[in-house]
């Protein structure tokens with residue numbers, strides 16, 4: 001069988017993710033793509049490069065993690081439905097772009113496909129825009145495509161997050177010497193406030209995941225809350241409170257001594273976690289005299305791979 005027809009008859013799976021630069025030299029082109037073709041100022045570029053320099057040891061962690069997640073999903077699909085699915089990668093702001101992934105499926109003879117994003121919660125501005133781009137290219141390429149819109153309450157995702165929060169609380173207890181009171185902060189990437197005007201489900205879904213995990217771990221209602229992080233630096237208002245503001249209030253008004261951050265809106269180690277939480281939020285907490293730990297990210301966790309595989313099979317049946 002030739003390369004061209006090897007995947008003929010299989011269901012294509014377009015696995016979509018944000019994308020990260022190829023190298024430090026590539027940060028400017030990547031940032032320009034995020035800004036819809038408008039190059040960043042010198043200052044903005046230096047700021048973003050500085051953040052990447054702080055977390056990157058040769059390889060950009062998000063690239064490795066996305067590659068691992070796509071391979072892990074392929075393996076899991078092979079176990080559950082041998083020979084039926086073939087995975088392709090499609091990135092929002094880096095190569096291979098979403099459109100490249102769809103075109104590759106078409107070249108390989110794929111006629112039917114399912115799209116899934118490596119982010120559990122739906123927003124028109126995030127997952128919705130990935131899906132729109134994939135759908136447009138699928139129509140142009142003659143592929144019938146369906147999509148997984150969200151999987152934020154999938155039992156295996158909740159189980160994986162529950163284990164991580166329980167483990168994180170144990171680590172925090174050890175590293176902080178058992179100081180109390182403790183607060184669990186669930187977090188996700190902020191979005192512009194205007195998503196509220198269009199009835200976007202993002203906030204509701206994030207609260208649902210957080211409440212479900214808190215309940216499974218057995219955290220009392222007053223001992224957890226949700227907060228935003230990583231808001232964009234634009235003139236329009238973004239959803240708040242931001243985690244830095246939340247930490248300040250918890251320390252000064254509520255006397256909280258230790259915090260476990262659970263960034264449930266993300267599934268990988270990447271800039272928003274390794275810099276915004278591990279460096280920036282941790283330093284802010286330190287100045288406030290608050291101990292801070294973060295839950296381990298899902299990356300290639302088997303329960304996360306099963307969440308993705310089961311969601312794909314359900315959507316592509």
Ligand SMILES: CC1=C(CCC(=O)O)c2cc3nc(cc4[nH]c(cc5[nH]c(cc1n2)c(C)c5CCC(=O)O)c(CCC(=O)O)c4C)C(CCC(=O)O)=C3C
Nearest residue numbers: 018019020021034062119126189191231232233270271272
């Ligand atoms: C909802 C959401 C997610 C989660 C869902 C999902 O995963 O899709 C997410 C993830 C990520 N965001 C990432 C990186 C960046 N996002 C930026 C800017 C923006 N993010 C936005 C939203 C989101 N972003 C928005 C509305 C903007 C403003 C510009 C625009 O309207 O698009 C900027 C520009 C500079 C800055 O503002 O810092 C960067 C560098 C990385 C990669 C990290 C790495 O490389 O390790 C990841 C996983």
Ligand SMILES: [Fe+2]
Nearest residue numbers: 018189230272
């Ligand atoms: Fe972002």
